Amino acid sequence: MRKFNVPPAPDHSRTTSAFSDNSTIGPGGQRNPFATPPASVFGATSAFQHSDTSGGARYFRSRRIRKDDGHEPPKFKKDPKEKWLCIIPLLGVLIGVAITGAMIYLKIGRIVSHQYCSVLDDDFSSGTLNPSIWTAEQEVGGYGNGQFEQTTADAENVFIKDGMLYLKPTLQDESLITANTVINLTASGLCTSDSWSNCVASTNITNGTIIPPVKSARLNTKLGPTIKYGRVEVKAKIPQGDWLWPAIWMMPVTDTYGAWPASGEIDIMESRGNNHTYSLGGNDLVSSALHWGPNPTNDAYRHTTNFKNSLHSEYGDQFHTYGLEWSEKYLFTFVDTRLLQVFYNTFSKPFWNQGGFPYTDANGTRFVDPWSQTGRPQTPFDQEFYLIINVAVGGTNGWFQDGTDGKPWVDASPTAKNDFWNARDQWYPTWTKNGQMIVDRVQMWQQC
Numbered sequence: 001m002r003k004f005n006v007p008p009a010p011d012h013s014r015t016t017s018a019f020s021d022n023s024t025i026g027p028g029g030q031r032n033p034f035a036t037p038p039a040s041v042f043g044a045t046s047a048f049q050h051s052d053t054s055g056g057a058r059y060f061r062s063r064r065i066r067k068d069d070g071h072e073p074p075k076f077k078k079d080p081k082e083k084w085l086c087i088i089p090l091l092g093v094l095i096g097v098a099i100t101g102a103m104i105y106l107k108i109g110r111i112v113s114h115q116y117c118s119v120l121d122d123d124f125s126s127g128t129l130n131p132s133i134w135t136a137e138q139e140v141g142g143y144g145n146g147q148f149e150q151t152t153a154d155a156e157n158v159f160i161k162d163g164m165l166y167l168k169p170t171l172q173d174e175s176l177i178t179a180n181t182v183i184n185l186t187a188s189g190l191c192t193s194d195s196w197s198n199c200v201a202s203t204n205i206t207n208g209t210i211i212p213p214v215k216s217a218r219l220n221t222k223l224g225p226t227i228k229y230g231r232v233e234v235k236a237k238i239p240q241g242d243w244l245w246p247a248i249w250m251m252p253v254t255d256t257y258g259a260w261p262a263s264g265e266i267d268i269m270e271s272r273g274n275n276h277t278y279s280l281g282g283n284d285l286v287s288s289a290l291h292w293g294p295n296p297t298n299d300a301y302r303h304t305t306n307f308k309n310s311l312h313s314e315y316g317d318q319f320h321t322y323g324l325e326w327s328e329k330y331l332f333t334f335v336d337t338r339l340l341q342v343f344y345n346t347f348s349k350p351f352w353n354q355g356g357f358p359y360t361d362a363n364g365t366r367f368v369d370p371w372s373q374t375g376r377p378q379t380p381f382d383q384e385f386y387l388i389i390n391v392a393v394g395g396t397n398g399w400f401q402d403g404t405d406g407k408p409w410v411d412a413s414p415t416a417k418n419d420f421w422n423a424r425d426q427w428y429p430t431w432t433k434n435g436q437m438i439v440d441r442v443q444m445w446q447q448c
Contacts, residue, residue: 391436
């Protein structure tokens with residue numbers, strides 16, 4: 001075992017120091033610099049000494065330094081640039097408030113007050129649908145969009161309950177789809193269209209074509225109240241369910257400037273019944289648009305369309321007011337309040353100049369501006385329009401995009417309706433809870 005040489009213990013008796021208290025002596029005979037100095041150093045009344053009458057240890061005690069002690073805290077010179085740390089954020093807040101105020105002012109300022117005369121106020125409290133106001137359309141032609149519903153006036157599809165109007169889509173009679181069948185609304189005197197193709201449909205089990213697989217409702221005021229400049233408000237709860245297509249919109253009473261879309265179309269509200277996960281925007285989105293152009297191929301609605309998302313909900317969760325305000329100077333749509341606008345258009349530039357239309361159609365026929373004759377920039381939206389409320393289903397015009405979100409049909413397929421029908425076990429259960437549009441009140445005003 002290795003031995004270590006241990007140095008002899010120091011002789012404390014020979015240590016001479018002003019600090020004679022043994023507590024100030026550390027190991028090796030060195031003075032402990034952290035020990036409390038004895039009273040003999042600072043005097044018996046020193047503020048640095050604390051005496052323990054029991055003979056215990058002494059402790060350090062702090063005290064505030066007085067100016068008369070000759071000690072002053074250090075003085076720091078303030079950097080003049082530091083003031084900008086407060087000024088810059090304050091300026092940002094003030095500028096933000098000013099911009100917000102200006103935006104609100106401009107938005108309110110561009111809404112001109114007009115004198116209005118009421119032409120329709122129906123809250124359905126009578127319990128019956130007034131035939132002098134409403135026409136329930138009865139057609140099977142798909143309305144130019146390849147829609148999958150047959151519109152009816154049947155009580156299962158359009159009715160009033162608890163003072164509210166219901167437009168409810170239901171399944172078609174299966175026996176009319178599984179066997180060769182012909183529906184001829186003209187022969188029964190029920191068809192509300194003048195076109196044969198809108199009044200007759202058939203099922204052919206050999207080639208897979210079928211009659212409309214769904215029944216639904218579409219109401220209009222064409223024979224009742226119409227307006228040329230004014231306001232519309234419809235308080236409604238739109239339907240929820242896959243492949244439903246609710247709409248509140250307006251069409252011209254007469255095709256003054258030509259067949260659709262030359263005479264215009266005003267879409268106050270369109271949506272989809274699919275939930276918020278739908279890639280193109282489902283029940284959490286509503287859109288508004290103006291349709292106009294020399295022919296259907298050149299419908300320039302993309303220049304005059306916009307949409308509005310809901311906040312933390314879907315529009316079908318509760319009632320909302322879908323509105324339109326329309327004058328010679330502007331047209332805008334809104335949800336619930338005039339300040340929550342969906343779409344706004346000023347009639348400051350003739351529509352033909354906005355469209356960017358080609359010089360000729362597909363056949364080489366030169367296009368002619370159908371609206372130049374009036375000299376009014378709001379043409380074709382300067383005629384009488386009537387209101388339409390409907391719940392469409394499906395369609396082959398692209399409103400529901402092919403190949404996404406489990407869409408069970410392809411638009412270009414000749415058997416699109418049949419493919420949709422065959423997938424009814426997937427989509428029909430999504431209609432059972434809130435698959436109907438419920439309308440609480442409809443109001444229309446004419447600009448006086």
